[in-house]
Amino acid sequence: MPSxxxxxxVELIRQQPSFAVQLLTDIAGVAVPTHTLACEGSPDLSQAAPVEQRADTVVTLQADGVPVFGIITEVQLRVxxxxxxxxxxxxVALRNRLRCPVLLLVISTSDRVARWAARPIDLGAGSAIVPISIGPSVIPTITDPAVARAGPELALLSAVAHPADRGVLDALFSTFNPDIDRSLLYAxxxxxxxxxxxxxxxxHLMSTTTWRYQSDFARKYFDQGLAEGEAKGKAEGKAEDILAVLSARGITVADDARARITNCDNPDQLSTWLIKAVTATAVSDVLD
Incomplete structure (x- = not known):
């Protein structure tokens, strides 16, 4: 079961395929072909073989509608x-599908795992595949709010890699704005x-007076300091959160499923559904 x-x-790249390009060019220093579009491709890399093979994400760079480069992205948390x-x-499967050069990008939250992932994979007879591996030591510590707002995906990755740096968390906090695309999902x-x-x-930042004054967004999605007497309102808010996340992901919610979510008064159950909604592809992934 993925963590x-x-x-x-994985969701960061699904939401913004160009983020894979940014990681390659800005962090790993890898040049990519000139292109007009970066789009998500099918992660199913099975061929005419009995074993199913699925990458975490596949990003295809296109120039005038023609694939010019493929990026396989794998999130690896352990050796x-x-x-x-x-x-x-x-x-090999993606190169055969796209008929263009392909690169393997590995993202890890551990430098030890990143070093392991970066080892050339010997195929024999002098042939090798060399993954591009990114770990915390090369992920920038983004503490400038302006930089974070310009690249919320990298700001979130920076916080995952450097969670003890409050400057990074402050910068990430500045990106949580309902007027910014994908901000709700990232939050x-x-x-x-x-x-x-x-x-x-x-x-704590989201429960401050200043933030409350600036936006109802924080109260709705982040305030964990509700008193016991506000439990019903908290449950209603979480139900709204779930529906908002599903809507942002383009998932249609049937009336019976909507009623089940909105009528639930168990905050723990709603929290579980909310976490599932973040990566769900259908309502059944949330409620099953």
Whole structure:
């Protein structure tokens, strides 16, 4: 079962495929072809073989509608020797599909895992596949709010990599604005992946008088300091959160499912559904 951290980092690239390009060019220093579009491709890399193969994400760079470069992105949180046998098949399958160069990008929250992932994969007879691996030591500590707002995906990744740096958390907090695309989803994502101390610090920022005055967004999505007597309102707010996340992901909610969500008065159950909604592809993924 993928962890919340794994799913959250994968979701960043699903939401913004050009983020994979940014990681390659700005952090790894890898040049990519001139292109007009970066779009998500099918992660199914199965071929005419009995074994299903699925990458975390696939991003295709196109120039005038023609694929010019493929990026396979894998979020790797632990050392897994089996991946050194599976990853080459991903590269070959995507290269065969797109008929253009392909690169494997690995993102990790551990430098030890990142170093392991960066090892060339020997295919024999002098052939090798060399993954581009990114870990915390090369992920920038983004403390400038303007920089964070210009690239909320990298700001969130920076917070995951450097959760003890309050400057990074302050910068990430500045990106939580309902007027910014994907901000609501990212705000929900970050609550599922940060360690308790970092999460509590962000929630403290969101419960300040200044933030309350600036936007109802914080009260609705982040305020964890509700008194016991406000439990009903808290449940209603979480139900609205779930529906908002599903709407943002383009998932249609049937009337019976909507009623089940809005009529639920169990905050713990609603919290579980909210976490599932962040990475769901259908309502059944949330309520089952």
């Amino acid at each position: 919340n951290v794994h799913e959250a980092l 897994d020797p089996d991946k050194h046998y599976r990853w080459p098949s991903y590269v 929900d994502l970050v609550r599922t992946v940060l360690p308790e101390a970092a999460r509590n610090y962000l929630e």
